[in-house]
Amino acid sequence: MAKNYVTLTYEEAVKTIREAGGIPVLCHPHFYNLKVDEVNAVNELRELFRRFKEAGGLAVETEYGFYDEGQRVPLRELAKKFGLAISCGSDYHGNEHEKLNYRFPSEIGENLMKLER
DSSP states (O other), X not given: OOOOSOOOOHHHHHHHHHHTTXXXXXXXXXXXXXOSSHHHHXXXXXXXXXXXXXXXXXXXXEEETTOOHHHHHHHHHHXXXXXXXXXXXXXXXXXXXXXXXXXXXXXXXXXXXXXXX
């Protein structure tokens, strides 16, 4: 089977996004392959955010339709700790996501547009 993706380092990905005029956002952080128990997952999220920030990342997706408040709050806290702006995702990937019903605050988009690219 042919490989249909490119593997980039954080630095390469951030550089490419910024050169294209985009805002590098760490998306779906809860969907990464993190350890199962809560303490290790938080430690791994902290490391993920740190590495992304050091690579020049600007924002993290803390708001997503399938995250509950128990998932959103720690992501917001880590984003604040690392100086990353808050982003949101409303992507729709088919029938399994039909119940997506979450309204994102408009200031999230407004704040992202103010970031230096």
